[in-house]
Each structure stands twice: as structure tokens, then as C-alpha cells.
Amino acid sequence: MRHPSRLGVVPITFDDFVAERLDQLLRYATALTCDPHLAKDVVQEVLLRAQQRWRHIETADQPIAYVRRMVLNEYLSWRRRRANRDVMMAHAKLAELSPSVADSTSHYGERQEMLGRIVRLPRRQRAVIVLRYYENLSDAEIAATLGCAEPTVRSHISRALATLRAQDVPAVPSKGGLHHAV
Amino acid sequence: MPSDLETLIRVVLTEQAERAPHRATVLAGLRWARGRRPHRRLAVVAACVAVGLAAIGVPIGLHLTTQPLLAGSQVLHVQQPDIPLPYRVTYLPAGYVASMRVATATDLAQVWEPAGQGEVGGVPHQSDSFVQLDIFSAAAGDLAQTLSASDAPKADISGVQGYVTDDTSESDTGATLTGTTATWVPRRGVTLELTVRDIPDSYDVALRVARSVVTGGIDVIAQPVSFGDLPAGYSDELEIQGTSPSRWTVSRTATGANHDLAITAIWSTAEPGLDDRTTATVQGQQGWYGTPTASPATKGVVVALDGHWLTVTMPPSTDLATLTRTANGVSVFPNVGFPWLGR
Numbered sequence: 006m007r008h009p010s011r012l013g014v015v016p017i018t019f020d021d022f023v024a025e026r027l028d029q030l031l032r033y034a035t036a037l038t039c040d041p042h043l044a045k046d047v048v049q050e051v052l053l054r055a056q057q058r059w060r061h062i063e064t065a066d067q068p069i070a071y072v073r074r075m076v077l078n079e080y081l082s083w084r085r086r087r088a089n090r091d092v093m094m095a096h097a098k099l100a101e102l103s104p105s106v107a108d109s110t111s112h113y114g115e116r117q118e119m120l121g122r123i124v125r126l127p128r129r130q131r132a133v134i135v136l137r138y139y140e141n142l143s144d145a146e147i148a149a150t151l152g153c154a155e156p157t158v159r160s161h162i163s164r165a166l167a168t169l170r171a172q173d174v175p176a177v178p179s180k181g182g183l184h185h186a187v
Numbered sequence: 188m189p190s191d192l193e194t195l196i197r198v199v200l201t202e203q204a205e206r207a208p209h210r211a212t213v214l215a216g217l218r219w220a221r222g223r224r225p226h227r228r229l230a231v232v233a234a235c236v237a238v239g240l241a242a243i244g245v246p247i248g249l250h251l252t253t254q255p256l257l258a259g260s261q262v263l264h265v266q267q268p269d270i271p272l273p274y275r276v277t278y279l280p281a282g283y284v285a286s287m288r289v290a291t292a293t294d295l296a297q298v299w300e301p302a303g304q305g306e307v308g309g310v311p312h313q314s315d316s317f318v319q320l321d322i323f324s325a326a327a328g329d330l331a332q333t334l335s336a337s338d339a340p341k342a343d344i345s346g347v348q349g350y351v352t353d354d355t356s357e358s359d360t361g362a363t364l365t366g367t368t369a370t371w372v373p374r375r376g377v378t379l380e381l382t383v384r385d386i387p388d389s390y391d392v393a394l395r396v397a398r399s400v401v402t403g404g405i406d407v408i409a410q411p412v413s414f415g416d417l418p419a420g421y422s423d424e425l426e427i428q429g430t431s432p433s434r435w436t437v438s439r440t441a442t443g444a445n446h447d448l449a450i451t452a453i454w455s456t457a458e459p460g461l462d463d464r465t466t467a468t469v470q471g472q473q474g475w476y477g478t479p480t481a482s483p484a485t486k487g488v489v490v491a492l493d494g495h496w497l498t499v500t501m502p503p504s505t506d507l508a509t510l511t512r513t514a515n516g517v518s519v520f521p522n523v524g525f526p527w528l529g530r
Contacts, residue, residue, distance in 0.1 A: 023214075023217075027210045027213060027214070028207070028210055031207035031208060031210065031213065032204035032205070032207045033204070034207070035203055035204050035206055035207040035208070036200045036201075036203045036204040039203050041206050041207060041208045042208070044207060044208065045208045045213055048213055049213050049217060052213070052217060053217065056217075115195065116195065116198060116199050116202065119195050119196065119199045120199050120202075120203070123196070123199060123200075134196060134200075135200060138193060138196045138197045138200055139197070139200040139201070139204065166192065169192060169196065170192055
């Protein structure tokens with residue numbers, strides 16, 4: 006039985022939701038994981054669970070926000086600790102995507118270095134960075150998404166930015182040389 | 188070009204987002220998972236199929252008109268045989284009772300939930316906590332090969348190598364739920380999957396329940412509802428759930444090969460809701476035609492038979508004549524009981 010709509014919110018079917026939001030969820034998950042393969046697994050797993058409890062989700066004020074939070078939680082709780090492989094894959098894939106001739110080597114290298122730093126961030130810090138700079142959420146919105154206090158969000162952002170600002174991190178890690186914080 | 192740290196971060200994250208996989212890979216995965224893992228929310232999956240059909244407006248009514256689902260009167264009133272359950276658990280956490288059995292073309296599933304679950308204020312309710320045993324046939328795919336290639340932690344389960352994975356999910360209230368799934372292949376062509384969810388020490392519980400699984404026994408899935416012969420390409424799924432032998436719902440859904448049609452027959456002890464109802468003659472009795480409250484994206488007919496309720500739903504484009512003709516062909520067998528429910 007579908008729950009009646011609340012406060013005028015019109016329920017959307019699961020299939021309609023997937024049709025409208027799947028691309029957005031995949032981009033979000035890929036930015037979060039820096040790994041398209043892992044992003045696909047995460048989104049697929051989340052959608053299977055979302056489908057099971059859709060009668061609850063469809064009555065939420067923003068089903069997309071709810072499902073995005075599920076994606077984030079899935080990423081944060083991802084048990085297949087593929088951290089090192091994530092990093093290696095991310096760099097390997099990035100290398101495959103060679104810059105066009107219009108992109109200068111220096112700018113490509115700059116972005117590659119930044120990616121290397123982002124993927125080394127502890128998962129929660131990385132999540133905060135994605136929520137701030139990809140999703141453009143405020144401290145309060147990030148806190149609500151992560152279920153923590155705003156000062157905690159600011160602390161995560163501060164530490165993450167300090168790490169990302171550092172200049173002494175090699176662009177491409179050597180195999181086995183990483184201890185990816187989770 | 189990025190000129191400061193924050194701009195550079197945005198550029199890099201946007202570049203990463205652009206590497207997102209194509210939606211088709213996820214949609215294919217969802218279809219595969221739906222087929223392989225009916226889970227205890229099978230009815231919800233079936234409902235979603237119907238909803239999806241409604242959304243894209245497939246002209247399935249015409250299809251039914253030219254190719255009736257039910258072959259003819261000679262197949263009616265012939266009860267299909269019970270489906271044996273070749274594996275059973277001999278240990279469950281204290282207080283867990285049988286709440287559901289499911290049969291599909293590739294899977295036989297049994298579910299146990301804490302006693303006392305099932306309805307809250309008269310509304311069907313499923314506990315977040317459950318134990319589920321799935322028995323997959325070879326038709327579900329070569330799961331053994333998939334498992335052996337995975338990096339899932341391994342564990343001995345009754346003398347064979349199994350794989351045990353933890354996962355987390357959210358409850359309807361947003362609470363984090365933990366679960367564990369143990370998967371093993373007791374013999375060629377059979378894969379068993381034991382899932383526990385929202386139970387303390389889920390890893391240990393899952394392993395203990397999995398290791399208690401034995402072959403044999405007299406447990407079956409009875410088939411009190413029948414569509415008769417299905418046209419080529421159709422498959423059907425049967426789900427029985429309830430809280431006791433006197434409180435149950437049987438749902439049988441027939442679906443075309445491309446999910447181009449979904450017909451559900453529900454045989455229940457509880458009277459279903461039907462909105463915008465008009466009278467209709469169903470199985471020679473006065474019944475009703477309208478929009479089922481539980482699945483508003485369908486049309487359905489309801490009739491009382493032998494003290495229980497038969498509901499047949501089809502996509503909303505279905506006309507009354509087609510719907511009643513289909514419902515008239517559904518066979519129910521009131522003498523079939525479910526003594527295992529709630530025990």
C-alpha cells in the first residue's frame with residue numbers, strides 16, 4: 006500500500022525516479038568514489054534497497070536527497086575495502102583520458118595532482134569535499150547529510166583543504182605504498 | 188583555467204563526475220538482480236513492474252485480448268503440486284518465526300521475522316529484522332564462479348567454502364542497519380544464500396544459521412492460486428506471507444518475457460481496499476471493479492470466495508471485460524493451508 010502524500014508532495018514512482026535521476030546519481034557517486042566501477046556498484050546497490058522501501062521514500066519531501074544520502078552512506082560503509090585499488094584505478098583511468106591538445110600539460114598535471122590528493126583523503130573528509138564543492142551544499146546541509154554537527158563539518162573541510170593544499174604529495178602513488186584512510 | 192584551490196577542486200570533481208558509467212550498465216544490473224534476488228519484498232518488485240508499465244503506456248490490453256493468459260477450462264480447478272523445499276534451517280535466533288515463502292523460476296526463498304510482526308494498526312508491516320534463506324537453481328547464473336572471483340571473506344559452511352559479506356542499510360526511520368550474507372554452493376547447480384538483517388552479531392548469527400542448513404524435510408510451498416497454463420515466454424512468481432495460519436496473503440504474478448505484462452492474483456484473508464469501485468460479476472459472484480488501494484497504478488476486480496478475497500490486478504489500460512475474463516480463469520483452492528506461518 007502506498008502511503009498517502011504528505012503536505013501536498015506528489016509521490017513519484019520508483020521507475021520514474023530512476024528514469025529522471027539515475028544519471029545524476031551516477032555522476033554524484035563517481036565524484037564521490039573517483040571510480041566509475043565502484044560508483045556503478047554503489048548506485049545499483051542503493052537503488053535495489055531504495056526500491057524495497059520506495060513507499061517510504063516516495064513520500065519524503067525530496068526523494069533525491071534521501072537517495073543521495075543512501076549513496077553517501079553506502080560509500081562510507083563500503084565494505085569491499087578497495088582503497089588502494091581505487092587510487093590505482095583512478096590514476097590509470099585518468100591516464101587513459103589523455104588531455105586534448107588544447108589542454109596544456111601543466112594544467113593537466115595540476116588536476117592529476119589534485120585528484121591524487123583527493124583520493125587520499127579519509128573517506129569522511131572526501132565526502133565533505135564532494136558535498137561542498139560538487140554538490141555545493143552549505144555547512145548545515147552537509148551536517149544534516151552526514152548526521153554530524155556543523156563544527157565537525159568545518160573541521161573536516163579545514164583538514165581536507167590543508168591536505169589538498171600540500172605540495173609534497175607525489176602525483177601517482179607506487180603500488181602498495183598507500184594507506185588509504187577509511 | 189583553475190586559478191585557486193577551490194576552483195581546482197571543483198574542476199577535478201566535475202571531471203570525475205563526467206566519467207560516470209552509462210546508465211544502461213546499472214539498469215541491466217538492476218534487471219539481473221531483480222530476477223535473481225526476489226527477496227522478501229517480491230510483491231513490491233512486482234508492483235513496480237506494473238507501475239513502470241503504466242508510466243510508459245504499453246498497449247498490453249490488446250495483447251491480452253488476442254492471447255488470453257488462461258488457456259481454457261480444462262486447466263481450471265487443477266491444483267498445481269506443492270513445491271518441495273529441499274533445504275531447511277535447523278537453527279534460528281530466539282523468537283523468529285516463519286513469515287514468508289517465495290517461489291520463482293530460479294529461486295525458492297524462506298523468510299523468518301520476529302514474532303509479533305506483520306501488522307501495525309491493521310496496516311501490513313515488515314520488520315527490519317529478518318532471516319532469509321534463498322535456494323538458487325543453476326538458472327540463476329553461475330554464482331559459484333562469480334563468488335570464486337570475488338574478494339569476499341571466506342568461511343567454512345558445513346564442509347564447503349562459503350563467502351560471508353557484511354553490509355549496511357537504512358531503516359525506514361533512517362537508522363543504520365547491519366546485515367550479513369553467507370553464500371555457498373552445497374552441490375553443483377545449487378547456490379544457497381543466507382541473509383540476516385538488523386540482528387545483533389549478524390556475522391555470527393548468519394554463520395550459525397547457515398551451518399544449520401540441512402537437506403530433506405517435508406516443507407513445501409503450496410500453490411493455492413493458479414493461472415493455469417501460461418503462454419510461451421511468460422513466467423510467474425508465487426509469494427505467501429502472513430503472521431499465522433489464519434492471517435495470510437498469497438500473491439501470484441505472471442509476467443511476460445520482456446516485462447511487457449504483469450497480472451497479479453491475490454488471495455487473502457483480509458478484505459482489500461478498492462477505490463472508485465463499480466459492481467462487476469467475477470467468477471459468477473457479485474464483485475467490484477476499481478483501483479486497488481494497495482496498487483493504485485493498476486485496475487483490479489475483487490470478489491469474495493469461500494470466506495476469502497480474490498483480487499486480480501492488471502495494468503490500468505485494461506478494460507473491464509478483459510480483466511473479468513482473466514479473473515474468471517484464476518483458480519483458487521481454499522482448502523490449502525499454511526500451518527508453517529508464525530511458527
